[in-house]
Amino acid sequence: MTTFADTCQSSFVRGTRRSARLPSSKKCWAFARSEEEKKQARCGPRTPRLLMFKELDGIETLSSGELLKAFADIVDCHYSLWIGGIKHCDISPGNLMWDSVEKSGVLNDYDLSRNSVPHSRNLRRTGTIPFLSLDLLEQNLNFRPGGVEPTYNHDCDSLKWVFLYICCVEKSGKICRWLTADMETSLDIRTAYLFSLRPFQGGRKHATLSQHGQTVYWLLQDARLAVLNHDRAFNRGTGPEVYVGDTDFELYSALKSSIQ
Numbered sequence: 001m002t003t004f005a006d007t008c009q010s011s012f013v014r015g016t017r018r019s020a021r022l023p024s025s026k027k028c029w030a031f032a033r034s035e036e037e038k039k040q041a042r043c044g045p046r047t048p049r050l051l052m053f054k055e056l057d058g059i060e061t062l063s064s065g066e067l068l069k070a071f072a073d074i075v076d077c078h079y080s081l082w083i084g085g086i087k088h089c090d091i092s093p094g095n096l097m098w099d100s101v102e103k104s105g106v107l108n109d110y111d112l113s114r115n116s117v118p119h120s121r122n123l124r125r126t127g128t129i130p131f132l133s134l135d136l137l138e139q140n141l142n143f144r145p146g147g148v149e150p151t152y153n154h155d156c157d158s159l160k161w162v163f164l165y166i167c168c169v170e171k172s173g174k175i176c177r178w179l180t181a182d183m184e185t186s187l188d189i190r191t192a193y194l195f196s197l198r199p200f201q202g203g204r205k206h207a208t209l210s211q212h213g214q215t216v217y218w219l220l221q222d223a224r225l226a227v228l229n230h231d232r233a234f235n236r237g238t239g240p241e242v243y244v245g246d247t248d249f250e251l252y253s254a255l256k257s258s259i260q
Contacts (some may be wrong), residue, residue: 049111056097056106060166064206067167070098070105072259075159077107079152079252085116087150091158092128093166114150129186130178131165133157134224137187152248156255157223160216161190163259168202168213194221215258 059070074096078088088095090112097106112127127136133154165178177189200217202210226245233239246254 053108054099056108057100058094059096059098059105060093062098064167064208066098066103067206068209068212068259069103070096071159071163071167072256073105074107075252075256075259077105078155078159079248081107082152082155082248086110087114088155089113089150090127091155091162092131093162094128096162096166128158129181129183131158131161132183132186134187134190135227137183153245153251156248156251157220159255160220163216164200164213164220167206167209168200168216191224194224212259216255219254219258 059067062070078091081088088107088110090109095107095109097108098104099106129137134157136148136154139148178186178193180186180189194217200214202213206213223245227243230239230243234241245251
């Protein structure tokens with residue numbers, strides 16, 4: 001069946017004046033629709049979905065004991081989903097919840113998640129920049145257009161940054177500077193935080209979790225230092241081109257151990 005947009009386009013190509021006689025609003029609609037069809041051809045189809053959830057509490061409202069339990073549950077849930085082929089890809093404080101009835105943590109909001117089915121490399125990616133892995137921020141030119149394949153390390157890093165922000169860090173001063181929408185600024189600020197002269201300092205609200213936060217901080221610091229050392233060695237011609245870090249299970253186990 002010939003669509004309205006097809007008719008307008010074919011008339012335009014043949015050099016006729018039929019498209020010129022269309023009202024301006026219809027012509028704009030026709031060409032706008034054509035552009036949307038081209039966009040879908042490049043990026044793949046999009047399917048609207050309505051998601052409904054039970055009422056949950058935000059993880060930032062919890063006591064220290066509940067918060068630690070919630071986070072441990074979420075780390076387990078995230079890893080189980082990952083090895084099952086479901087990649088969350090948007091770890092942020094607003095997506096970590098607490099079920100007050102079941103007394104368990106909940107990983108929420110899967111609208112940006114991916115599964116094991118191959119995706120178009122042109123499918124644009126988003127995320128919550130203040131908690132994105134520094135590795136993704138370094139690849140910002142390729143990340144947004146969808147040129148960077150998500151890895152467990154990316155989400156695991158985000159879980160660590162969220163843990164520091166929610167549980168163990170005062171929401172003032174230098175930490176509030178994390179809350180930027182600029183990827184380069186976020187990379188600079190959080191890299192400087194990992195190697196500042198004043199290292200990790202726990203917050204007063206969850207003072208009992210200070211040691212857990214210190215351990216998570218060291219995990220991020222050690223991983224970042226390993227990447228920087230690899231890059232330096234490669235640039236000097238004394239190291240391999242590809243950096244090989246810990247396995248997914250090793251990353252999961254290290255994070256889980258740090259919050260127990």
